[in-house]
Every structure is written in C-alpha cells, then in structure tokens.
Amino acid sequence: MRPARLGGKVALITGSAGGIGGATAALFEAEGARLALTDLDAASLAPFVERGALTLSQDVTDEARWREVIDAVLKRHGQLDVVVNNAAMAIVGNIENTTLADWRKTQAVNSESVFLGCREAVRAMKGRGGSIVNISSVAGVIGDAQSVDYCARKGYRIRCNSVHPSFTRTAMVEGFIATARNPKRVREGLAAAAPLGRMGEASEVAAAILYLASDESAFTTGAEIVVDGGLTAQ
Numbered sequence: 001m002r003p004a005r006l007g008g009k010v011a012l013i014t015g016s017a018g019g020i021g022g023a024t025a026a027l028f029e030a031e032g033a034r035l036a037l038t039d040l041d042a043a044s045l046a047p048f049v050e051r052g053a054l055t056l057s058q059d060v061t062d063e064a065r066w067r068e069v070i071d072a073v074l075k076r077h078g079q080l081d082v083v084v085n086n087a088a089m090a091i092v093g094n095i096e097n098t099t100l101a102d103w104r105k106t107q108a109v110n111s112e113s114v115f116l117g118c119r120e121a122v123r124a125m126k127g128r129g130g131s132i133v134n135i136s137s138v139a140g141v142i143g144d145a146q147s148v149d150y151c152a153r154k155g156y157r158i159r160c161n162s163v164h165p166s167f168t169r170t171a172m173v174e175g176f177i178a179t180a181r182n183p184k185r186v187r188e189g190l191a192a193a194a195p196l197g198r199m200g201e202a203s204e205v206a207a208a209i210l211y212l213a214s215d216e217s218a219f220t221t222g223a224e225i226v227v228d229g230g231l232t233a234q
C-alpha cells in the first residue's frame with residue numbers, strides 16, 4: 001500500500017462547508033491529514049467531528065478570530081503544516097449596480113482574509129515549515145496575477161502557492177446561474193467557455209490543492225496553478 005500523501009500533517013481549511021472546501025477536506029482526510037475545518041457556521045461540519053476533526057466557526061474577516069483559531073489548532077493537534085485559504089463569497093452584480101458596502105465586503109472576505117490567514121499561518125509554521133495554498137480564481141490570472149512567494153523569501157521553509165479554478169460546479173456558481181434570466185443558456189455558456197467543454201468538479205480542484213499541500217510539491221512555491229479546462233490557454 002502506498003503511504004498516505006498527508007500522513008503526519010495537520011491541515012486547516014477555511015470555507016470547509018462549501019463545494020471545493022468540502023471536497024478538499026474529504027480528500028485530505030483520506031490522505032491521512034489531521035483536520036481543522038472552519039466555516040461561518042461550524043454546525044454544517046458535524047460529520048467531520050465524528051471522525052476526529054476539530055471544527056470551528058470562523059468569519060475569516062475577523063482578525064482576532066484568526067488568532068484564536070490558530071491557537072485552538074495548535075492546542076488540539078500540537079502543530080500546523082498546511083493552511084488552505086479557501087473561504088470566499090461572490091456577489092452577482094456589475095459596476096453600475098454594486099454598492100460600495102458590497103464591494104468592501106467582497107474585498108474583506110476574498111482578499112483581506114488571505115492576508116490574515118497567511119500572517120497567522122506564518123506565525124504558526126515558521127519553526128518547522130509548511131505549505132499555504134490560497135484559492136484564487138482564473139480571474140486572478142487573466143487580470144492582475146499576484147505573486148505569492150514572500151513567505152519563502154523570509155527563509156521560513158513555508159511554501160505559498162495559489163490555485164485558480166474557473167467555473168466549478170458548487171453553490172457559488174449555481175447561485176450565479178439561478179439569478180440569470182435564462183439559466184439553461186448561462187449554464188451552457190459557462191461549459192462552452194473552456195476548451196474542455198464543461199465546468200469543473202470540486203474534486204478536480206481539490207486534487208491540485210492536495211498536491212500543493214503535500215511534500216510532492218516540496219520545490220514549488222510562488223506558483224499559480226490553473227484548474228480551468230483550458231479557459232486561460234485560449
């Protein structure tokens with residue numbers, strides 16, 4: 001039998017009640033990781049508790065809560081090796097009908113929280129090293145792609161990479177489709193946007209996250225892995 005790819009590692013995943021977070025949690029569990037899972041409401045993570053995971057309610061925009069979460073993980077598991085900054089939200093709207101309050105909320109949840117998560121991860125990992133995986137989007141590649149290699153430069157042996165999915169069949173995309181005037185046409189359009197001719201599955205994004213979390217990617221840092229059916233390659 002091959003060794004578990006995350007054997008001996010402790011992994012924290014935010015937004016674990018969602019499509020990609022949930023698929024990642026299940027895959028990490030199957031690969032031997034000890035889990036710390038958070039989402040806005042930890043009640044939705046109950047099945048993982050029965051199997052030994054630490055589950056916590058966490059709003060990733062709450063700076064003080066981040067410290068409490070990391071401290072709770074260290075107390076329960078004694079170490080932290082992997083942080084997946086996955087929680088995010090999507091507001092359907094364009095420049096004309098988006099309020100400043102909605103814009104600020106999206107920035108706080110999708111961007112500021114990644115800064116907070118990275119900062120707290122570095123605090124916990126700088127002794128023994130580790131792996132941070134930030135879940136971004138193909139929008140971050142086509143637009144202003146960010147380099148995330150600053151952790152490694154400090155010589156902490158902490159790798160930091162990002163995964164950029166395109167349209168993936170989760171509640172986030174289903175919510176977007178449901179608000180369209182012609183949901184069927186939008187669904188077909190999203191599938192046709194990529195050369196592979198379909199939307200992605202959460203498990204396919206989780207597989208890329210697993211690679212970056214494991215020691216198989218020991219020499220990979222600052223990388224941006226697209227999981228997009230070829231959307232950005234056209």
Ligand SMILES: NC(=O)c1ccc[n+]([C@@H]2O[C@H](COP(=O)([O-])OP(=O)(O)OC[C@H]3O[C@@H](n4cnc5c(N)ncnc54)[C@H](O)[C@@H]3O)[C@@H](O)[C@H]2O)c1
Nearest residue numbers: 015017018019020059060087088137165167168170171172
């Ligand atoms: N589904 C896609 O097509 C797609 C495409 C590109 C990028 N992504 C990215 O993948 C990641 C996962 O998205 P998903 O598709 O699984 O979405 P999802 O809506 O299924 O899951 C997102 C989870 O984040 C949680 N969350 C939202 N706000 C939070 C907050 N303030 N604090 C803590 N948790 C919060 C939600 O409760 C939910 O469980 C996100 O970072 C998203 O931007 C998804």
